[in-house]
Amino acid sequence: MSDFLFDETTRSYYAQRAPEYDDWWLGTGLFAQRDRPGWNEEVAELIEIVAGLPPLRVLDVGCGTGFLTSHLSGEVTALDQSTEMLAIAATRIGHGDRVICGEALPLPFVDDDFDIVFTSHFYGHLPPAEREAFLAESRRVAPDLVVVDSALRDGVEPVGWQERVLNDGSRHRVYKRFFGASELADELGGTVLHDGRWFVVVAC
Template identity: 35%
Template sequence: MPLGWAAPIYDWYCPKLGLGPKFRAATIALAKLRPGMKVLEVGCGTGVLTRLAAAAVGPQGAAVGIDPAPEMIAVARQKAEAGAQFRLAVIEDLPFADASFDVAFASAMLHHLPPATKDAGLREVFRVLRPGGRLVVVDLDRPANPLWWLLFFPLLAWPMTASNLRGEIPGFLARAGFAPVVRHGRWLQLLSFWTADKGGAS
């Protein structure tokens, strides 16, 4: 479900939803980025996280963001900084060779995908990560606050979000081949952070 319509206001409204600099910093910290690493962000939007990753890995590394919305990629390219590249692509058909990246990010994007696309996309991310690589996921999870259920309960009828709200994201990650899958806490009692590793030599 591309969000091209939101591109002009995306960087304005995300912080107002609680997805500002502190949220981005918490996401980046879980990746344990080092200079020289190669990083992929799927569903990069306007590229905020991709640019932060590029700064963390330095000139010896690189960060690539992909998104299915041309409008998002256009804004991301306008704001691109050294080491950050942006491509129009979908998670279920990544245009990269096997074992191309050390780290991948999927931030607040899996809930836009129907279950079959979640499965296919996460298998693709697993494929392009090197052995020992890591995927960092932040997305909707079972609400920890009953008040959130009052707002989000209707989304249980929507295939794209139902699996998230039922707490099924770890299962999707495990089916794609990732292990271990570890949850690292919550954001706003609604989103969860997970790391999912690809076994093998680091």
């Protein structure tokens, strides 16, 4: 299995997943059956953290449906490679914010175009070479980076290929990491903003 993040298979996975993506956040659809103690409460905490980030020029990389993007304040730019995801994000984000369809590697922006790069559940999908490239790109366009991702917990492998099943029964493979908050902070040279059962947030 290739370590390469972005091939046509991954692209079609996100295109197909877009209309059902928020079921994961909301605990609806296939996720209604999942036993996720404290999930809704922690999503609410996460939203508060996101809403409390400084209202500056913020770039959300891999914004997906904009579930968290809509809670960012300031001058927000939401980037994703998927038009299907962005169509949903566009219905959510604030008046005056931008949605841009494009690739994260490299980021389609000039140096220092933003104050903060924000990214949720994107960094953990990057294999090592693309991780380094993303961090370099993030630093090129903004001095600060905030990473939200999945917390390491019992029953999950810290890193590996996961099988994902969509509503139509189709099966897809996705590269995925789960993080201890302090390990992620060490990796990024940052500080922990949230260390939960389901999510970690690190700023650097």
